[in-house]
Amino acid sequence: MLLAAENLTVRLGGTEVLSGVSMAVERAEIVTILGPNGSGKSTLLRALLGMVPAASGRVVRAEGLRVGYVPQKLAIDPSLPLSVRRFLSLPHLVDEAAAQAALARVGMEDSGAKPIAGLSGGQLQRVMLARALIKVPGLLVLDEPTQGLDQQGEAGFYRLIEEVRQDTGAAVLMVSHDLHVVMAASDRVICLNHHICCEGTPRVVSAAPEYRALFGLGTQGALALYQHRHDHSHDLVQDHKPEQGFAAEHGLDHEHVGGHDNGHGHSHGHDNGHGHGHGHDHAHDESHRHEAGKDPKAPGPKAHRHAG
Amino acid sequence: MLDDFLIRAVLAGVGVSFATGPLGAFVLWRRMAYFGDATAHAAILGVALALAVDMPVTVGTLIVALAMAVTVSGLAARGWAVDTTLGVLSHGALALGLVAISFVHGVHTSLEAYLFGDILAVTKGDLVYIWAGAMAVVALLVWRWQALLTATLNADLARADGIDPERERLILTLALALVVAVALKVVGALLIAAMLVIPAAAARAVARGPEQMAALASGIGAAACLLGLGLSLWQNTPAGPSIVAAAAGLFAVLAAFGRLRH
Numbered sequence: 146m147l148l149a150a151e152n153l154t155v156r157l158g159g160t161e162v163l164s165g166v167s168m169a170v171e172r173a174e175i176v177t178i179l180g181p182n183g184s185g186k187s188t189l190l191r192a193l194l195g196m197v198p199a200a201s202g203r204v205v206r207a208e209g210l211r212v213g214y215v216p217q218k219l220a221i222d223p224s225l226p227l228s229v230r231r232f233l234s235l236p237h238l239v240d241e242a243a244a245q246a247a248l249a250r251v252g253m254e255d256s257g258a259k260p261i262a263g264l265s266g267g268q269l270q271r272v273m274l275a276r277a278l279i280k281v282p283g284l285l286v287l288d289e290p291t292q293g294l295d296q297q298g299e300a301g302f303y304r305l306i307e308e309v310r311q312d313t314g315a316a317v318l319m320v321s322h323d324l325h326v327v328m329a330a331s332d333r334v335i336c337l338n339h340h341i342c343c344e345g346t347p348r349v350v351s352a353a354p355e356y357r358a359l360f361g362l363g364t365q366g367a368l369a370l371y372q373h374r375h376d377h378s379h380d381l382v383q384d385h386k387p388e389q390g391f392a393a394e395h396g397l398d399h400e401h402v403g404g405h406d407n408g409h410g411h412s413h414g415h416d417n418g419h420g421h422g423h424g425h426d427h428a429h430d431e432s433h434r435h436e437a438g439k440d441p442k443a444p445g446p447k448a449h450r451h452a453g
Numbered sequence: 454m455l456d457d458f459l460i461r462a463v464l465a466g467v468g469v470s471f472a473t474g475p476l477g478a479f480v481l482w483r484r485m486a487y488f489g490d491a492t493a494h495a496a497i498l499g500v501a502l503a504l505a506v507d508m509p510v511t512v513g514t515l516i517v518a519l520a521m522a523v524t525v526s527g528l529a530a531r532g533w534a535v536d537t538t539l540g541v542l543s544h545g546a547l548a549l550g551l552v553a554i555s556f557v558h559g560v561h562t563s564l565e566a567y568l569f570g571d572i573l574a575v576t577k578g579d580l581v582y583i584w585a586g587a588m589a590v591v592a593l594l595v596w597r598w599q600a601l602l603t604a605t606l607n608a609d610l611a612r613a614d615g616i617d618p619e620r621e622r623l624i625l626t627l628a629l630a631l632v633v634a635v636a637l638k639v640v641g642a643l644l645i646a647a648m649l650v651i652p653a654a655a656a657r658a659v660a661r662g663p664e665q666m667a668a669l670a671s672g673i674g675a676a677a678c679l680l681g682l683g684l685s686l687w688q689n690t691p692a693g694p695s696i697v698a699a700a701a702g703l704f705a706v707l708a709a710f711g712r713l714r715h
Contacts (some may be wrong), residue, residue, distance in 0.1 A: 214613035219606060224481040224653075226660050227606075235616050236603040251472045288609075 147172060147316050148193055153202035155192050163190045164340050175310060175317040177327050180337035183442055186320040190288055190370050210284060213277030217288040219269060219415050230257035233276050247275040251305060267298040287319045303330035458573055465575040466678025468583045470490050472590035474671025477653035486650050489527060491543035493633050493645035495521035495551030498566050504557040511582045515634035521546060522626040570641035570693030579638055586601045586635035590628045597624050602663060640693040647697045655704035658711030666670050673703050
């Protein structure tokens, strides 16, 4: 576990924005918090990073964890002349080699002299990512990283995130309200609307009725797409109801982890998402054993990664 | 040498410019221009207070300017509409200060000095205040520079790196009150904000980095003081407004130059 919330409740101006949220980010996994506007996604990130205080519950942070943070947006006043290179040296001065390496990592080499204000949205996201990478973080936290990017830019950015994870082994925690692209780019999705509605692998969450209700998607499409797993949404409901309130459930999840986590950090994905396409999963997960038959091959992006 | 009023005036202007350069840059970057105005206007209330209880004007100004800056900054943080709050407090403090001064016997005639400055009447004692205050501001800003710059870019970015943006804002607030207190004698309450904004804006046209912009703003401020004093001597114009007019002229020249170069 790198960073976890345990039964976390956050109030902002008298309103309960988060109630009893328990979640954790494991090593090297990509977790996306998904939810409609105003559902408390950014607040959860900010609470996890200690930027807003918890009304009750707590945040647990692995000792010595370095977090690279990429904010939602950077509204730089045009009166501030700031080059990319100078930006990388905030708040700590960074030597030339480290700066160049970070820029090269995000595909922005040779842009050190460019003014930040002149960058496109996608370039700015890459530069902010480079800045976050300089301190070699164990966890990257990104708040709506692709807001304002077109679909191509979005896909490219998520590819880059995946590459960075492969290279550095950093876990990634992202917030998003767009559905499809981010789904494909995540190991695990947490669906948030002030509390955790459902969580699991992208495939599981996208079929969950809580998720579909949250985003106003009809059940029709879900049934058509995921008909073969009709029963399984029920399991999900049963599974996750208790988790909304109790961190204990997470403790249970972790016990599974040792068994089949091969260092890929997919532990949560397995437990909550029931690991479609991974044969070795099913033995661990009693309630979902039947899925193996129903969903024999689902070669999601995860399956691919796992093989590699 | 300090016996020459002109030398004292130049030293006062240059001293103030050291502080207004970097602070003015932050005023622009953080869009605090109106905030600077409110703090400066409060200085008039500080003058009235100082005269009433017989303490040094600089000290009275500092206290009231600081109180104003902290109030405005606190109200803004609590979600008050900044425009409205500043509008009420800024002009309210100015008017109240002018009314209060009229009750203090014998200062009616020198009111203009507080509104528009009286740089040609700077004493050696004033110089000590001005340089001590200006150097304190410069030291404060240099010490917090990286944190201030990060917090200016994005509050959450700062928080993620363990910087408290509220604390940095308070430091700027303190620096602003100090600058108001020391610049009152030089350009007067009505034009202090101009000395913060105009040199920094002129520097923006040609600067390539934040540090360069801050240093250039100080240089442009000092040049404006020299030019303004020259104009004042030559044409017998009021010194404070002449300095600000010179700064505006430098802004026009540099802005045009910056445009041509791009």
